[in-house]
Amino acid sequence: APTINAQWPYNNCGGYSCPSCNPWPPAQNNMQEKVEKVAVSVYYESLCPDSRDIFTHELCPNWSKISDYVHLKLVPFGKASSVSSGFDCQHGPKECYGNMFQSCAFSMLQPGTKQLNFACCFMANPYDYSSCLRRAGLAASEVRRCMTSGEGRELQLIAEVDTKHNTNGPSYVPTVVFNKKFNETDMKMIKNGQFMSVLCRYEKRVC
Numbered sequence: 001a002p003t004i005n006a007q008w009p010y011n012n013c014g015g016y017s018c019p020s021c022n023p024w025p026p027a028q029n030n031m032q033e034k035v036e037k038v039a040v041s042v043y044y045e046s047l048c049p050d051s052r053d054i055f056t057h058e059l060c061p062n063w064s065k066i067s068d069y070v071h072l073k074l075v076p077f078g079k080a081s082s083v084s085s086g087f088d089c090q091h092g093p094k095e096c097y098g099n100m101f102q103s104c105a106f107s108m109l110q111p112g113t114k115q116l117n118f119a120c121c122f123m124a125n126p127y128d129y130s131s132c133l134r135r136a137g138l139a140a141s142e143v144r145r146c147m148t149s150g151e152g153r154e155l156q157l158i159a160e161v162d163t164k165h166n167t168n169g170p171s172y173v174p175t176v177v178f179n180k181k182f183n184e185t186d187m188k189m190i191k192n193g194q195f196m197s198v199l200c201r202y203e204k205r206v207c
Contacts, residue, residue, distance in 0.1 A: 035068060035069065037068075037069055037070055037071040037203075038069060038070055038071070038178060038179060038199070038202045039071045039073070039177075039178065039179050039180055040070050040071065040072050040073070040176065040177075040178060040199070041072075041073040041075060041166060041176070041177040041178075041180070042054070042059070042072070042073070042074050042075065042174055042175075042176050043075045043077065043078060043162075043163045043166070043167050043170055043173070043174060043175040043176075043177070044074075044075070044076060044077075044078055044173060044174035044175075045076065045077070045078035045079070045080070045089070045090060045091065045095055045099065045173055045174075046076055046095050046097075046098025046099045046101070046102060046122070046123070046126060047091040047092075047094060047095040047098055047126055048078060048090070048091060048095075048173050048174070050173060050174060050191075051078070051123065051173060051174045052123045052124070052126075054174050054176070054190070054195065055119060055120055055123040055124070056120075056123065056124055057193065058193075058195040058196065059072075059116060059119075059120070059195075060116070060120040060124075062195075062196060063113070063116055065206060066196075066199065066203075066206045067112065068205075069203045069205050069206055070199070070203070070206075071111075071112075072111065072112055072115070072116060073111065074102075074106060074115055074116065074119055075159050075162055075163055076098070076099040076102040076103055076106075076119075076159065077099055077156065077159035077160055077162075077163045078090060078099075078163070078170065078173040078174070079169075079170065079173055080095070080096060080099060080156075080160070081160070082156070082157055082160055086153070087100075087156060090173070098122070098126055099156060099159070100147055100152040100153070100155070100156050101122075101129065101143065101147065101152075102118070102119065102122060103155040103156055103159060104143045104146035104147055104151070104152050105118050105122075105132075105133070105136065105138060105143055106118070107151075107155060108138055108142065108143070108146075109136060109138070114136065117135070117136065118132055118135075118136045118138075121135055121136070163175075166180060166182065167182055168182055168184070172187050172190075172191065174190075175187060176190050176195065176198075178198070178199070178202050179202065186198045
């Protein structure tokens with residue numbers, strides 16, 4: 001039997017409240033309340049200034065506040081188009097490279113925080129590939145393999161279909177779609193720097 005410590009509080013059941021004496025520990029409820037999330041899809045371009053702005057001013061600084069309530073999908077393609085020789089991008093070949101680079105990196109990272117952290121690094125430093133790979137724990141050789149093996153092209157073709165199917169063209173870059181439905185009013189507000197206000201309409205817990 002354990003030694004009774006006089007400093008333990010005496011309970012109403014006729015004994016001392018020894019923390020380690022009770023063979024029946026308190027029941028713990030391991031069931032967590034399921035949190036419904038709003039789907040937020042961001043269609044953007046790797047070298048587009050407006051795309052950079054939505055990451056640096058909206059998504060990246062607010063992610064810790066909204067991450068519990070948002071299912072985030074990042075689609076780097078924008079107004080690019082597939083051609084026989086590869087892709088034609090609004091801001092030239094370097095943007096095509098950046099789009100594919102991000103698609104390959106995303107294929108190796110979990111959606112949500114890890115993908116966004118990589119995108120935040122890339123969009124803030126679009127030519128500092130090695131630093132962003134290092135922060136994400138990705139091997140440059142694996143990303144290069146993706147980009148040169150045909151996998152990267154396939155990922156960008158998927159991004160092209162996704163972009164054209166779920167946006168209005170897109171006529172806006174970036175385009176942000178909530179719950180898989182493009183909304184013109186949402187986009188006009190987002191163009192004016194009101195991403196969080198729009199998100200608040202879909203998810204009150206981030207307001």
